Amino acid sequence: DIQMTQSPSSLSASVGDRVAITCRASQTISSYLNWYQQKPGKAPKLLIYGASSLQSGVPSRFSGSGSGTDFTLTISNLQPEDFATYYCQQSSRTPQTFGQGTRLDIK
């Protein structure tokens, strides 16, 4: 299986901040990297697919970058509704493994 490692595991930030979450794959996955947001008690929501493409309806303050094994999700101008847990997922090979998650809290 391809292992996905996210960092940090948790992060505290304030409204208006810019934050970055990284995801590393144990082997190359080209651009088959997706990012999801999950709020408590809710299903995950797709934010970014193909490492850098914004899913329809997702605010432009979310952006993704990277290819190969190293990827970054950046959230600019944090809004109150952005405080949630974020997961990366590789869709290059089955099983399509997820990272362990990054919890973003209000400072």
Next chain:
Amino acid sequence: EVQLVQSGAEVKKPGESLKISCKASGYSFTTYWIGWVRQMPGKGLEWMTIIYPGDSDTRYSPSFQGQVTISADKSLSTAYLQWSSLKASDTAMYYCARQSDTARRYAFDIWGHGTMVTVSS
């Protein structure tokens, strides 16, 4: 509207069998892979299995192979996940999700609301 509607919460005893469902609407059910993701209480997301309803081709994570069975009924546009003998460690929220096409790099673009399965004696 494209949506996945999952069956309701279940409370079962160890050793019992269970089949949960995920009904798709608003798109061609047979032309997209659909999968299941486990989330144990307070934990992260785990990819379990997917099926292509068009020909019932399936893939399993080694962690779940032999533990669960995925299936689909094209006539009902419904995917299923079943257990033959539940364990307490199967207690979790189970999400179904549609896998998008190659243009969206096979991301899970549509998710069900989740089915909570509780296994307790």
